[in-house]
Amino acid sequence: MNKEQLHSYIASSTGNEKNICQICAIQDSEMVYEDSWHGFSVDDAAHVMSVTKGVMALLVGIAMDKGHILSADQKVLDFFPDYKVKRGEKTIYDVTLRHLLTMTAPYKYRSEPWVKVCTSSDWTVAALDLLGGRAGITGDFKYATLGIQILTGILEQATGEKCIDFANHDLFLPLGIPEHRIHGASSKDDQFNYVMSKEPRKSEWYSDPKDAVTAGWGLCLSARDMAKLGEMVLRNGTYNGQRILSEKYICEMLTPRVKLGEMFGFMSYGYLWYKPYEDKEVYAAIGDGGNIIYINKDKNISVGITGTFKPRIFDRVEFIETKVIPALAE
Numbered sequence: 001m002n003k004e005q006l007h008s009y010i011a012s013s014t015g016n017e018k019n020i021c022q023i024c025a026i027q028d029s030e031m032v033y034e035d036s037w038h039g040f041s042v043d044d045a046a047h048v049m050s051v052t053k054g055v056m057a058l059l060v061g062i063a064m065d066k067g068h069i070l071s072a073d074q075k076v077l078d079f080f081p082d083y084k085v086k087r088g089e090k091t092i093y094d095v096t097l098r099h100l101l102t103m104t105a106p107y108k109y110r111s112e113p114w115v116k117v118c119t120s121s122d123w124t125v126a127a128l129d130l131l132g133g134r135a136g137i138t139g140d141f142k143y144a145t146l147g148i149q150i151l152t153g154i155l156e157q158a159t160g161e162k163c164i165d166f167a168n169h170d171l172f173l174p175l176g177i178p179e180h181r182i183h184g185a186s187s188k189d190d191q192f193n194y195v196m197s198k199e200p201r202k203s204e205w206y207s208d209p210k211d212a213v214t215a216g217w218g219l220c221l222s223a224r225d226m227a228k229l230g231e232m233v234l235r236n237g238t239y240n241g242q243r244i245l246s247e248k249y250i251c252e253m254l255t256p257r258v259k260l261g262e263m264f265g266f267m268s269y270g271y272l273w274y275k276p277y278e279d280k281e282v283y284a285a286i287g288d289g290g291n292i293i294y295i296n297k298d299k300n301i302s303v304g305i306t307g308t309f310k311p312r313i314f315d316r317v318e319f320i321e322t323k324v325i326p327a328l329a330e
């Protein structure tokens with residue numbers, strides 16, 4: 001299958017590939033492929049769902065490199081001295097930034113309380129209210145999209161500026177990614193439309209009523225933007241010769257910390273990034289709908305794919321390796 005055949009394959013797909021909007025690949029630091037489908041141009045952005053989490057991990061690393069955050073072992077409550085802990089709650093005092101980054105933080109719920117958090121006036125405080133619990137810190141993996149909203153609060157407290165501004169001048173603009181703006185006022189209907197819409201979006205990031213961006217979802221990027229982010233990770237923190245992140249932090253971020261179960265394809269998990277294979281230097285930031293930043297150090301390639309909402313698409317790594325990379329070689 002060559003590039004033209006790949007385009008036709010996606011355009012006519014009735015399966016998991018039918019929601020793909022864009023693909024971009026950078027190999028050996030050169031853009032070798034870029035294409036789009038379903039009314040999207042290569043310059044449009046799409047809501048990349050939980051790929052947002054992977055970008056947050058990069059921002060945390062930049063804050064560490066700059067000394068705003070001392071280490072991943074800093075206690076979460078160090079950043080929120082004015083937060084009033086609920087009566088009887090003790091576990092929260094021991095939760096660290098590393099627990100948030102590895103999804104091993106404990107929370108006081110069985111299923112994520114979306115309405116409670118997303119109708120609150122301050123989503124970071126609402127997420128802090130969920131942190132802790134009587135079971136203590138078990139080290140168990142508990143995937144949380146709402147809980148890691150705390151990361152936005154940590155970044156804003158540590159850097160003294162809005163997370164969107166920090167992301168723009170320390171990550172996006174140095175990579176040639178368009179400057180992002182906050183989405184603005186939200187409602188239940190607006191949140192639903194933001195997730196479910198199949199229309200191209202602008203370079204924006206969803207935000208709470210205090211203009212704090214969402215840490216677990218809500219970022220809009222193009223496949224080109226994601227390939228650039230992947231290229232920077234692939235190059236151990238540099239992009240076009242400019243140092244964006246330290247090699248030390250990139251290594252720390254990608255190091256497997258937790259072995260996941262069947263629901264997550266038995267992948268390993270670092271700091272909000274996945275390692276699909278034990279024996280390959282392949283890493284990914286993965287979001288619902290098949291949105292992905294894929295990097296393969298052995299093949300020296302970074303791939304970004306955007307897609308509109310389609311639940312339970314977890315096979316983009318396989319799709320990239322069996323369809324996209326072979327097409328580049330034709």
